[in-house]
Amino acid sequence: MANISKRLQKEKIAKLLMQLSGILITGSLFLILGTILYKGLPHMTWEMISQTPKGGFYLGKSGGVLNAIIGSLYLAGLSTILATLIGIPIAIYLHVYVRQGTAISRFSKLLFDVLFGIPSIVYGAIAFSIMVFFGIRASLLGGVITITLLTIPIVVRTLDELLRTIPQDLKHVTASLGATRWESAKVMLKYIRPGLFTALLLAFGRAIGDVAGVMLTTGYSDNIPKYLDEPTATLPLAIFFQLSSPIPEVQGRAYASALILTFLILIIVLCTHFLSSKQKKHQT
Incomplete structure (x- = not known):
């Protein structure tokens, strides 16, 4: 009886700790969102999302952060495409051409x-070294190099987990029909297609929200970049620079920029959940 009583006490303590952890995490999330909404909504105007910075924008005058929005989309989109083109062959090679359980696989x-x-x-420092070696200045191209290096592991590891969900029967069927390894790989990619889009969205979400990696490599500009060798602004960098200002109006715009970024991330999260549920239905 004593042992049963101790086990029940431990279970109650563990349950209480889990509940407190859940409350703490949920409370922190609502605190962050509440702060962004409270400080950002008063400064959220159509001008903020439809115009580039005008003269004196960082002194509290007119303008918006359209340059940072477009720059973030350019940077995240190009990086995700490159990371996908590199990451998919790597994941397929590790699952189809490398025997599972071997030293190279592990x-x-x-x-x-x-x-x-x-x-x-760290990826930013590595990309900066590559840029110096090839004579590339701080630009959209430099940011793409950095974020591509950052997101390749995300794509590969996510695809690795998806490929693990493929039933062995499917692999055996393709092999019994005389399919080559590449033909088997195409069948696998078709099977995990909804999950593949989830991997891309995860990489895109990580890319659009990163600031440390691109601080040294993208530069900053009030203009929308037209070419890869031009410096570009991103929303995280815009938030960082605006919060550094001592002017209250500019700081308020930083929270409005954070609200825009949060909204973009929310869209990505909702799309990810939708595709994940679709992948689960596809597997059943």
């Missing part, structure tokens, strides 16, 4: 786990 997965956890500022 080492590759460990390597991408490590790359997945490296801070973005």
